[in-house]
Amino acid sequence: MLDFDPEGIRGQLAGLDEWSIATFSAACVEFLIPSYRRFSEAEGVGDSDAVEAQLDSVWRALVNDSLNSLGLELPRSEAVMHYIPDQDEEWNDWSACAENAVTALALLLDYCATRELDLAVRIANQAYEAVDWIASSEMDVPIMDSRSARGIRESNVVQLELQRQQDSLHSLREGGSSKSSTAQRLREISQESALGRLA
Secondary structure (H helix, E strand, O other): OOOOOHHHHHHHHHOOOHHHHHHHHHHHHHHHHHHHHHHHHHHOOOOHHHHHHHHHHHHHHHHOOOHHHHHHHOOOOHHHHOOOOOOOOOOOOOHHHHHHHHHHHHHHHHHHHHOOHHHHHHHHHHHHHHHHHHHHHHHOOOOOOHHHHHHHHHOHHHHHHHHHHHHHHHHHHHOOOOHHHHHHHHHHHHHHHOOOOOO
């Protein structure tokens, strides 16, 4: 069974170059983005096209290996934070994951501007938090004890995402393909398993 290990992820990311870290991070955001569209379309609020456009800009830079100029071209993270659902409102079941998606996107924009490694770890954690929430909601756990927590960690949705993260890190570490094909492949893998398609 895989567990989310932020220090382990930090250690693996530390051995990668900035392009690889950004690609791993973008793949985590890609995994979350469909949940924001599900939330937005169901509630008639937000702007899923605008949110997805920001992520598309990052992917274009990664595919074209133009990450160095990206920090100057993208908006500040504050520009997307207002898309986070207001916690004081009663929303649909996708609101928590939508918050994870926008937060992860904002962190990705910050990473592109600053290249701070800790931001990438926090992005991976947003993806983990989302699947943890999905699993706990599906199990309808009344009291969170050690047995319930283990059941959540063992759930299919959590294990699939943790495996996707590890596979992405392995692929980036091993290399062997062009940056363009690697970015496209990791994006496609995230899209295939993305929240909003699994649930």
